[in-house]
Amino acid sequence: MRIDIVSIFPEYFAPLGVSLIGKARERGILDVCLHQLRDWTDDVHRTVDDTPYGGGPGMVMKPEPWGEALDDIITSGAATGQDQPRLIVPTPSGRPFTQQLAVELAAEPWLVFACGRYEGIDSRVMAEYATRLRVDEVSIGDYVLAGGEVAVLVMIEAIGRLLPGVLGNADSVTDDSFAPGAMHNLVEGPVYTKPPEWRGHRVPDVLLSGHHGKIARWRRDQALRRTHANRPDLLAALDPATLDKHDRAL
Ligand code: SAM
Numbered sequence: 001m002r003i004d005i006v007s008i009f010p011e012y013f014a015p016l017g018v019s020l021i022g023k024a025r026e027r028g029i030l031d032v033c034l035h036q037l038r039d040w041t042d043d044v045h046r047t048v049d050d051t052p053y054g055g056g057p058g059m060v061m062k063p064e065p066w067g068e069a070l071d072d073i074i075t076s077g078a079a080t081g082q083d084q085p086r087l088i089v090p091t092p093s094g095r096p097f098t099q100q101l102a103v104e105l106a107a108e109p110w111l112v113f114a115c116g117r118y119e120g121i122d123s124r125v126m127a128e129y130a131t132r133l134r135v136d137e138v139s140i141g142d143y144v145l146a147g148g149e150v151a152v153l154v155m156i157e158a159i160g161r162l163l164p165g166v167l168g169n170a171d172s173v174t175d176d177s178f179a180p181g182a183m184h185n186l187v188e189g190p191v192y193t194k195p196p197e198w199r200g201h202r203v204p205d206v207l208l209s210g211h212h213g214k215i216a217r218w219r220r221d222q223a224l225r226r227t228h229a230n231r232p233d234l235l236a237a238l239d240p241a242t243l244d245k246h247d248r249a250l
Helices: 010-017 017-028 061-080 101-106 122-129 147-159 212-230 234-237 245-249
Strands: 002-008 031-036 087-096 110-114 133-140
Touching: 002 017, 002 061, 002 147, 010 017, 010 031, 010 147, 017 147, 031 101, 061 110, 061 122, 087 101, 087 147, 110 147, 110 245, 122 133, 122 212, 133 147, 212 234, 212 245
Parallel strands: 002 031, 002 110, 087 110, 087 133
Antiparallel strands: none
């Protein structure tokens, strides 16, 4: 997968050189290209923002540098035989970033992330590229960050770990919280490792039993209980047809 990121703070992305994502890049699974938006300005101050039409506090990112940057990136990809990318614009007003969306984006060959700052990017940029590309405005949660860089790091980590060959054990993702399939709309229950007892806390006996059926049942019960306690919104959205007799008795 190719990922282009446009930002006025490309140095924010140093973490993409470490751990799973860093290894995926070394192994050629992920190709990440960082771009400084100011390289597409033509004034001495390398200006990327201006005052908002209609008044109000803060500044808005100007459309011209974004247009120049995105045009060049799209053209460079076309020159190497890439199809059109999907453009992802982080914003608190976007559709929620979920595991389902991460799975969908992990299947794309090429993503371009446009990191906003200040009050965001002039809306005409998204309108313009929506005439040519798939454009998604995406929020990572109901809070406001100072810029899109951290949101993009979050999305790339969630997407990157789903790419084939990135995780040692591909089954890990199917057991995760929110994973499509049995864990859809559920969060994972508690996990344990050795030793069997630590500071008086014992690992539940069932996990030491070696009985795979009982362990699977216990894990499902725990997932349902934890979802009920921490995410009743998810439980309410569960399709009743996915619940068995034992689930309903909980
Ligand atoms: N005025 C905007 C609003 O109220 O919706 C907030 C702008 S915020 C200070 C600056 C940038 O941070 C946004 O353009 C976006 O790129 C990023 N950002 C902030 N919160 C975010 C969130 N929850 N999800 C995704 N991106 C976010």
